[in-house]
Structures are given as structure tokens and as C-alpha cells.
Amino acid sequence: MSVPAVPLDAAYEQCRRIHAEHGRTYYLATRLLPRVRRPHVWALYAFARVADELVDDLQHPDPDALVAWSRTAMTVLESPHPPETARDPVLAATWHTVRHLGLEPVLFEEFLTSMRMDITVDRYATWQDLRGYMRGSAAVIGEMMAPLLGATRPDALQRAGMLGEAFQLTNFIRDVAEDLDRGRIYLPLEDLERFGVSEDELRLARTSGQPSPAVRELLAFEVRRALELYEDARPGLALVDTRSRPCLEAAFVLYRQILAEVVAADHNVFVRRLSVPGWQRLGTAARVVVAGAVGASRARLLPSAGTS
Secondary structure, eight states, X not given: OOOOHHHHHHHHHHHHXXXXXXXXXXXXXXXXXXGGGHHHHHHHXXXXXXXXXXXXOSSOOOHHHHHHHHHHHHHHHHOSSOOOTTTOHHHHHHHHHHHHHTOOHHHHHHHHHHHHHHXXXXXXXXXXXXXXXXXXXXXXXXXXXXXXXXXXXXXXXXXXXHHHHHHHHHHHHXXXXXXXXXXXXXXXHHHHHHTTOOHHHHHHHHHHSOOOHHHHHHHHHHHHHHHHHHHHHGGXXXXXXXXXXHHHHHHHHHHHHHHHHHHHTTTOOSSSOOOOOHHHHXXXXXXXXXXXXXXXXXXXXXXXXXXX
């Protein structure tokens, strides 16, 4: 694989900066991975972030650029030859990561298809419709990460996809206000109807900062749904290798804590963007590392199978 070391390192560093700036919770969790694995997470995150920003940037969305970048990205990822790092560092790093992890480019096409849906689709009638979108926007990200975490069994891939959906729904709940500013509603319309919430009522909550009781009940329902996804995904935590488990457990706990912040705010996500305080994120990461070290120590002290 004839990729010059220095330019490739620079490409991964660009991805790291993108990850550190835009994905603080996820970035903290991935710092618990072995050092040699982290650049591949940076590349996967940066790839997703570049595409997402082209259509989601509140000030300067550029759907045409997303379409063009998607074509370029797939041409690069399907090529047997590495691209020039200077032309697009993110794609250069992603190309290398795809080869290193043995990922199928079709996963990236699924992701980009969902990103392009954001150009024309701004409502989802049912939960199943939304899950169809999340298949590309989130579940495939979990599947991309699975081999990096040492999770290759079919049931592990399924759990990884579920966890990706749980993370995505958590973001949808937290970002209702920002998505309204983009003209989008990711909460299923059937759920709005179930709780008697109109789109105007959501917009009023955005402008006033005071959601109605019905809006709060709607968001409480979505929080419960997200928590169910986390529980469905939980068995997957045991299906990754031991060196990856602290990272995955930290991400699992930290993203669930975002939902706890939503509940603590009485489901008011319209005044500010809720997040887990920095001290709490660091404390969670530290607890996961200590628990993992204690568990590993106990495992070494246990007698091996077959001994008395």
C-alpha cells in the first residue's frame, strides 16, 4: 500500500481536529481506544461530518456540494489506488481506513444516500420511515465501527447498528430546536398526532422557549423509545474485544446521560442545546477505565477453566 507516511499522518490529523471540534462526547470516548486504532475513528467521523455539514450547516448549507462530494467520495473509496492527500485529506484518510478495516464501500453509499435525503425529505410519517433513514445515517456507522472494536459476529453487527440508532435518536431529541430552524422535524408525525402536538406548537416552543405539556409528553415518549434502543444494544458491549470495551462503554453511558439532561430539564430542549457537563464526561470516562482495570485484574486472578 504505497501511501506516503507524512501526508497520510497529516490527513489523519485533519480528521482528528474535525472530530475534536464537533464531536466532544464521542471524541472523549474514543480516546479510551488503543492509540493505533484512534486515527481510523477520526477518519470515519470526519467523513460523516463533512457530508453532514454540507447539508446541515445553519448559515451556509450547500446541497449541490453534497451531491458532488458524494460522487467524488464514492469514486475515491471504490478506487484501488490511494488518492492524493493534498486534494482531500478526509477522503485520503478514509480510503486508507476502508482498506485497513476491510470495510465495504456500500456502507458509505448507504450513509451518503441518507445524507442526500436531507435535501428533499424534511418529515417522516412513521417510526418505521424514520428507521429507514437512520439505517443509512446511523446504523451503518455502527457497522463501520464494529471491526475496529473487534466485533465481527453477525449478532455484534446487529447490536452495533442498534447502538448507532440509539445515538442518532438521542441527537434528534436534543436537537429538535435546531432542526426546526433547518425546516426539519425528525420526530415521527404519527407521534405528534398521538400526543396532539401540531407543527405550529413545536415552532411556538422554539420561539418562546416554553414547550406545552403536550410537547413535553411527546419528548418524554421519544426519550423512553431511545432508552429502549440502548437496552436492545446493551448486549453488544460484551461482543467487542477487551481493549475496545472501555471506549464503547463510555460512549454508551455518555450518550445516555444526554437523555438524562433532557429529563432533568423537564424535556425543554428549546432554550439551549443540552449537553453533559465536561466534569461529568471526564468522571464517567475515569470510572469506566477504573472498572475495566478492576475487571481485568479479577479475571487474571480467577482459576482457569478445568482447574480446582
